[in-house]
Amino acid sequence: MDTRLLRTLQVLARTGSFTATATELHVVQSTVTTHIKLLERHLGARLFDRLPSGAKPTEAGERVLAAAQEVLAAEQRLLDTVQGTPAVAGDVRLGAPESMCAYRLPTIIADLALRWPGVTVHLTPVGTRRALDAVHDGGLDLALVLEDDPPSTTLDATPVGSERIDLVAAPNHPDTGRYFLLEEGCSYTDRFARDLADAHPTRFGSIEAARSCVVAGLGLSVLPRVSVADQLADGTLRCVAELPESTLFLVTDPRRTASAAVRVACQALKALSD
Amino acid sequence: MDTRLLRTLQVLARTGSFTATATELHVVQSTVTTHIKLLERHLGARLFDRLPSGAKPTEAGERVLAAAQEVLAAEQRLLDTVQGTPAVAGDVRLGAPESMCAYRLPTIIADLALRWPGVTVHLTPVGTRRALDAVHDGGLDLALVLEDDPPSTTLDATPVGSERIDLVAAPNHPDTGRYFLLEEGCSYTDRFARDLADAHPTRFGSIEAARSCVVAGLGLSVLPRVSVADQLADGTLRCVAELPESTLFLVTDPRRTASAAVRVACQALKALSD
């Protein structure tokens, strides 16, 4: 059923005139006749008495008219629904490297929660590979990945910052030949590990754990500078070499329409580069 | 807006598949695509993400979907409205000759009120001419008129009984040459008055008044037998002559659709002939 028919019904009930209704709706009079006749045939009841004094709703017409008001009101609410600014509320599932989770994202997420009380961010530490998979299949709304180049997938990846990577050791400790690296899935660690000839690095799932080993003089590690900045400043650690800078990409799935909550989260994360 | 689009939206949200939706709605898949695209263009928002795993409503889609449920529910109520038996309730404006008002209709209307508690009958004593005019311009829903022939108007007149008309006088009183007749507008009285050569009859608006004068031996009157049946039986009055029988017509306006209340009143009145 076309709601225009109901609109014609409504106007005709108000004006009582087919001609006036046609004028008001910018159609010709025969169209109004057709509309009402269609409704009457579809509903199987006469809706108006055509009297010389004007069209007057029948008993059935009065009832249909009341119901039509409801339908049109519901339709109007539907239109308003899409017009009105959607409430910025809901969950945002964000994946990020552990270094980001620990050192940069907490303040960003705290600010976000302050500005948008309805938004809840669920932060998951996750490496590049699993992050891309999760964004792809909907397990995550957003992901931050630390890579040299944009990942070659169907996903969107926009650079939002960069991360210095340092090869660090304890001061006054010679190179023991032992390495304490992060788990696989961390791109810069993996790249470094491939370049290590036959060494068998110890792998940790925690930045804190790897760093502690290095601080204790047990060996070397490859860590984002942000995670060792304090130690480099107070001399607890020293930078043996600077590895190539990695770029931080914000990854989204272009096939998925971002909710308002996800959009504000995106915006906040893109401000990382400032 | 066509509500079929909303139905398509609804089914697609449930099935998540354009093809399955098409099958369920007995259309081809491209039609479903067109429907959703029309909605999205009309509303100016993407409603579904087309993912390999199926179509999933966006945030806007979820809100539109909820609103669409309301619209479809309202439309369903509209359809139900016209299907459901209308409540037999409301006013019935009935006009009738004074004789009917006084002697026959009271029991009929009382029965009606008993059978249909929601129906209120407004009974007005009215002559043929004014009755026809009132039915014609909507002042009355129904009218009973006492005539020899169906009135030649655009109105419907169905015979529902007949009325014996008597020329009555008091027993043992000679014809004084004086007549106590009802007011103009009473057809049988008017016809009788035309046949009276030069006599100047007294006109009363009340049957009771005219009859009382006759009982008192002041002259003659022309009255429906039902109004003098008691007096004829106990000898208070005698029948001088029987005038031609008049037919009682139930008059309605065919251009007006009768409400349920009017219809039950009509049925009750047509049972007069039994």
Added chain:
DNA sequence: ACCCACTATCGATAACATCGATCCATGGAC
């Protein structure tokens, strides 16, 4: 690397809504 399932697109066709003109009924004026 191939195949399969699914959706978007496009051209053709048929259906339908709208229009414009005309007919008809009614009511009022002269």
Added chain:
DNA sequence: GTCCATGGATCGATGTTATCGATAGTGGGT
């Protein structure tokens, strides 16, 4: 009483559009 004006119903023509059927393109699974 006849005439005229008003307003709705009807009908044929026309333009739009919804639907179909076929095809291309995409991504996933084997």
